Amino acid sequence: MTVNVTDFTLTEIARAARSVLGRPVTVTSATDIARDLNVDSLALMNIVMELEDAFDVSIPLDRLAPVQTAGDLAALITELRERA
Amino acid sequence: MGLLDRHRGYRDAYDAIRASGADPFNVRFDEMLSPTEGRMGARRVIILGANNYLGLTFDPACVEDSVKAVRAWGTGTTGSRIANGSLDAHLKMEQALARFFGRRHAMLFTTGYQANLGVLSALVGRGDHLILDADSHASIYDGARLGHAEVIRFRHNDPDDLYKRLRRLEGVPGERLIVVEGIYSMLGDTAPLKEIAAVKRELGAHLLVDEAHSMGVLGDRGRGLAELVGVEADVDFIVGTMSKSLGAIGGFCVSDAEDFDLLRVVSRPYMFTASLPPGVVASTLTALGRIEQDAALRAKLAANAMRLYDGLNAMGFETGPQPTPIVAVAMADPASALAMWNGLLEAGVYLNLALPPATPDSRPLLRSSVSAVHTPEQIDAVLFAFAAVGGALGLVRTPQRVSA
Numbered sequence: 006m007t008v009n010v011t012d013f014t015l016t017e018i019a020r021a022a023r024s025v026l027g028r029p030v031t032v033t034s035a036t037d038i039a040r041d042l043n044v045d046s047l048a049l050m051n052i053v054m055e056l057e058d059a060f061d062v063s064i065p066l067d068r069l070a071p072v073q074t075a076g077d078l079a080a081l082i083t084e085l086r087e088r089a
Numbered sequence: 090m091g092l093l094d095r096h097r098g099y100r101d102a103y104d105a106i107r108a109s110g111a112d113p114f115n116v117r118f119d120e121m122l123s124p125t126e127g128r129m130g131a132r133r134v135i136i137l138g139a140n141n142y143l144g145l146t147f148d149p150a151c152v153e154d155s156v157k158a159v160r161a162w163g164t165g166t167t168g169s170r171i172a173n174g175s176l177d178a179h180l181k182m183e184q185a186l187a188r189f190f191g192r193r194h195a196m197l198f199t200t201g202y203q204a205n206l207g208v209l210s211a212l213v214g215r216g217d218h219l220i221l222d223a224d225s226h227a228s229i230y231d232g233a234r235l236g237h238a239e240v241i242r243f244r245h246n247d248p249d250d251l252y253k254r255l256r257r258l259e260g261v262p263g264e265r266l267i268v269v270e271g272i273y274s275m276l277g278d279t280a281p282l283k284e285i286a287a288v289k290r291e292l293g294a295h296l297l298v299d300e301a302h303s304m305g306v307l308g309d310r311g312r313g314l315a316e317l318v319g320v321e322a323d324v325d326f327i328v329g330t331m332s333k334s335l336g337a338i339g340g341f342c343v344s345d346a347e348d349f350d351l352l353r354v355v356s357r358p359y360m361f362t363a364s365l366p367p368g369v370v371a372s373t374l375t376a377l378g379r380i381e382q383d384a385a386l387r388a389k390l391a392a393n394a395m396r397l398y399d400g401l402n403a404m405g406f407e408t409g410p411q412p413t414p415i416v417a418v419a420m421a422d423p424a425s426a427l428a429m430w431n432g433l434l435e436a437g438v439y440l441n442l443a444l445p446p447a448t449p450d451s452r453p454l455l456r457s458s459v460s461a462v463h464t465p466e467q468i469d470a471v472l473f474a475f476a477a478v479g480g481a482l483g484l485v486r487t488p489q490r491v492s493a
């Protein structure tokens with residue numbers, strides 16, 4: 006169950022990253038967002054904006070500081086959705 | 090490992106720029122000849138890369154009052170107002186700003202950057218929500234980081250997106266503070282403030298407008314975008330700066346909020362830094378008087394802005410969406426932006442090179458800001474240089490022959 010939710014979230018993260026970066030990307034839960042995807046802070050904020058709309062959830066920027074991998078981001082989204 | 094190794098990526102990018110023979114981030118003026126002209130070595134350059142909207146940096150009355158204040162009060166305050174006391178001029182400037190904006194309260198900060206830090210970090214706290222336009226100035230983002238509110242961005246200048254994001258917060262406890270700018274500093278576009286104010290009224294939030302680039306520029310009385318579009322009553326806080334149309338340095342916030350004065354004892358960027366020196370407060374007080382009395386300055390500024398904006402568009406350059414005193418030209422890639430910037434400087438025109446990620450849309454920009462005291466001849470000289478350099482680089486088709 007959790008695995009499926011995470012897989013789905015990762016797929017959405019990949020989709021949002023592709024849309025913001027305008028290039029193909031592969032995302033697993035171990036993908037390091039800054040290093041592997043070469044995403045700067047602005048691009049990350051824009052990816053998060055897409056994800057807010059995809060999941061209809063608010064993802065406050067101040068929650069992003071500890072997020073390093075796509076798995077971290079997926080876990081944060083799951084937590085925020087459960088809170089909502 | 091050196092502590093600065095983490096920034097190596099910037100070193101490589103910066104070195105690549107310098108290898109092209111230009112250093113846009115280390116420009117040196119050897120003399121200021123006027124608000125609109127400087128000297129670099131042997132070359133006189135038209136200054137189109139300041140924020141000197143009204144050209145008041147050399148205004149004789151502003152200079153004279155500043156000199157008098159330095160003689161009478163000394164060069165600096167050497168401390169913060171909370172610890173070391175205020176000068177008469179600080180209080181006079183606060184009264185003048187409150188009166189100018191028609192508000193009950195005003196508070197000075199040492200820079201506009203610090204005003205955003207000091208106001209945003211103190212107005213909202215843990216459990217509150219700060220809703221920022223995505224293209225907000227760095228000082229707004231940094232103010233958000235200094236405080237403890239949850240920070241949400243909405244798509245730039247998109248009231249529907251703001252609405253959607255506020256709706257998403259419905260039922261969640263905490264205050265909401267929306268933050269937008271009068272004129273955005275990179276592309277020169279204004280906020281759709283009427284529509285944003287309507288969203289604020291419908292969904293219930295507080296509204297702060299940073300009028301850094303619009304004070305003295307927009308509105309019949311020069312009060313900024315909120316005055317221009319008639320929504321001052323919906324704006325709860327205005328933040329501004331004395332570093333642009335007022336021609337010196339300093340920041341402020343004005344408001345009718347009850348207990349506004351509490352900010353003085355809770356806002357750390359107000360409390361823990363030295364206050365503005367007397368010479369600065371004196372010149373800005375006089376400059377504020379000029380804004381109030383001299384509406385012709387704003388008319389000249391608007392005419393100059395239009396002349397540059399129309400001229401660049403006619404040549405086929407891609408500018409921002411609106412003619413304001415900030416006129417930005419979008420360039421295809423960093424290499425052509427750098428070549429254009431360098432060519433313009435050699436042709437005697439200084440403006441700003443802005444590279445991503447400091448720009449919207451990840452495109453490099455050549456950013457100009459027009460002054461009321463640019464002469465039409467200077468604007469035409471700038472247009473001629475754009476045509477010549479852009480033509481030589483093959484960026485625009487131009488019928489003009491390049492000649493000295």
Ligand SMILES: Cc1ncc(COP(=O)(O)O)c(C=O)c1O
Pocket residue numbers: 200201202203205226228270274299301302330331332338339340
């Ligand atoms: C929108 C905005 N707010 C605040 C500031 C900061 O102003 P200051 O230069 O007075 O620190 C600037 C200018 O840099 C700005 O563009």
